[in-house]
Amino acid sequence: MHNKRLIWQLYPSQLLITLGALLAFTWYGTSSIRSFQLNETAARLEAQAQLVANTVAVYLGHDDITGLEAFCREAGKKSTTRLTVIAPDGKVLADSDEDPLRMENHNDRPEIIAAISGKIVPSLRFSQTLQENLMYVAIPLQDGGKRIGVLRTAIPVTAIEQALSAIYHKIVWGCLVVAMIAALVAWFIARRISKPLEQMRSGAERFSRGDFAVRLQEEGAEEVASLARALNEMATQLDIRIQTIVRQHSQLQAVFSSMVEGVITVDTAERILNVNESGAKLLNVDPEKIKGKSILLAVRNTHLQSFVKNSLACASPIEGEFSSRMGADGQEKYFYAHGTRLQDRQGHIAGALIVLNDVTKLRRLESIRRDFVANVSHELKTPITSIEGFAETLLDGALDDPDDARRFVAIISKQATRLHAIVEDLLALSRVEQEAKREEIVLQELPVVEILQSAIQSCTPRAEEENMVISLSCAPTITARINSALLEQAVVNLLDNAVKYSGKGSTIRVEAEEQQDEVLIRICDNGVGIAPQDISRIFERFYRVDKARSAKLGGTGLGLSIVKHIVTAHHGHIAVESSPEKGSIFTIHLPV
Ligand code: ADP
Secondary structure (H helix, E strand, O other), X not given: OOOOOHHHHHHHHHHHHHHHHHHHHHHHHHHHHHHHHHHHHHHHHHHHHHHHHHHXXXXXXXXXXXXXXXXXXXXXXXXXXXXXXXXXXXOEEEEOOOOHHHOOOOOOOHHHHHHHOOOOOOEEEEEOOOOEEEEEEEEEEEEOOEEEEEEXXXXXXXXXXXXXXXHHHHHHHHHHHHHHHHHHHHHHHHHHHHHHHHHHHHHHHHHHOOOOOOOOOOOXXXXXXHHHHHHHHHHHHHHHHHHHHHHHHHHHHHHHHHOOOEEEEEOOOOEEEEEOHHHHHHHOOOHHHHOOOEHHHHHOOHHHHHHHHHHHHOOOOEEEEEEEOOOOOOOOEEEEEEEEEEEOOXXXXXXXXXXXXXXXXXXHHHHHHHHHHHHHHHHHHHHHHHHHHHHHHHHOOHHHOHHHHHHHHHHHHHHHHHHHHHHHHHHXXXXXXXXXXXXOOOOEEEEHHHHHHHHHHHHHHHHHHOOOEEEEEOOOOOEEEEOHXXXXXXXXXXXXXXXXXXXXXXXXXXXXXXXXXXXXXEEEEOOOOOOHHHHOOOOOOOOOOOHHHHHXXXXXXXXXXXXXXXXXXXXXEEEEEEEOOXXXXXXXXXXX
């Protein structure tokens, strides 16, 4: 509903009161004036009648009607009053203004009736003869106690009416002026009241928009000033509360977004209310886009959806684990989730809070450890079974045959060497791993050439057996932060592989070069090379492209694993370029 403006509420009532008072006063005033005027006129008419009554009575006494008429006309003209003489039977005998013969019988006129009965009663009425309002006063005429007629005086009251009508006109104009003044006054009053109210309204609107910088002026009428005070107080309180809420909210938000765990809140309809940055990252979603969406549509993981459902259904917190391929890389991720149902103050279910922990790394490590144990057992099992078998065969009588005995003992020795190599490599691996973990590996700025020379020296006898040449190209100025023993071991492993997997008489090149912020060490061979699908796996423990060949060459499948760990301990990385039957290039990148 559209509310009326204050001025339209004030003005009509004010105008009504003013005009009412004015009209009442006017009515009372004019009616008083009118009746005073009429009374005055009646008294004057009576006095004039009394003045000429004796003369008229004399004319009547002498029956001198002609003289009477002449007298009436004369006196009437002089006094500007109409004079009429009427016989007791009502017949008009003489009149100052009219011919009596043309006048009708007057015994029905109220003033005449009253005069005949001896009373004087003025009468105001419209004269058919003169066609205007007249005031009539009639007095009885007596001659020696005998009623001989009635003398009537009359005067038009138009003057009084005109005077009154002029007053009425003035009053109408006065009313108009008063209406305008009342409007102005009402407008001023309305403005005086509404202006501070208007200011308060705009102030309250500012407060509602959260702008508490400016306060309302506490001035004007007491009611208005106290309202402004109350509004200002309200604004102060609101400001304090809003600041507290904002502070708490930002603290909460900071905690929420700095959490490593993914936090998701959902309502009872499983729609996402909020998700923190970690949560969005874990689920690979845009946090703004999924707000308000159902969890199933937003994340498309039935395990998570049923976990949310259970969290909403269960009064006590629940835990669970599930996997998903939600990551951008499509890799399987493992989540450990906590779900807690949320309740409001009245105890109604408001939704649920889900906390997600990414346990993918943990699960992968567990699986790597499990695989490693299985692999180690498997690797050890083969030589041990072989040693056990041949030892039993020897005991069972093969010892008696010197040829067999020699052959079998040679096999046992070979398997023992293999066992030794595996155990040596495992120990080396675990040592590098542990030292790297405890940050015990000491790195020193040393020339690279010495390490490469000494590695080549260790591999030369085996290379010479195969008629191979190992060439070195390294400027003596190249230095890097290295642990000489470990880096030598890494280069030896790579050279050993190059020798193992290259044909007789080939050349192996060892090169070192400095590049921007890296030192590169390359071991290049023209050997069998590695197929692309195997390249990513050769650094895994016990991974061998050709198991039989590797075993025959005394490989354990741990060599490259050790290299990778050593390079990582140097804060570097290793890269491979290889193509089958063409050869391989292993490049160690060491940061300067
Ligand atoms: P191994 O002890 O079997 O050599 P490594 O971990 O050193 O184990 O190497 C893993 C696998 O990578 C090897 O079995 C071999 O198939 C392949 N490989 C390593 N170096 C070379 C190379 N220079 N040329 C061809 N294949 C290689």
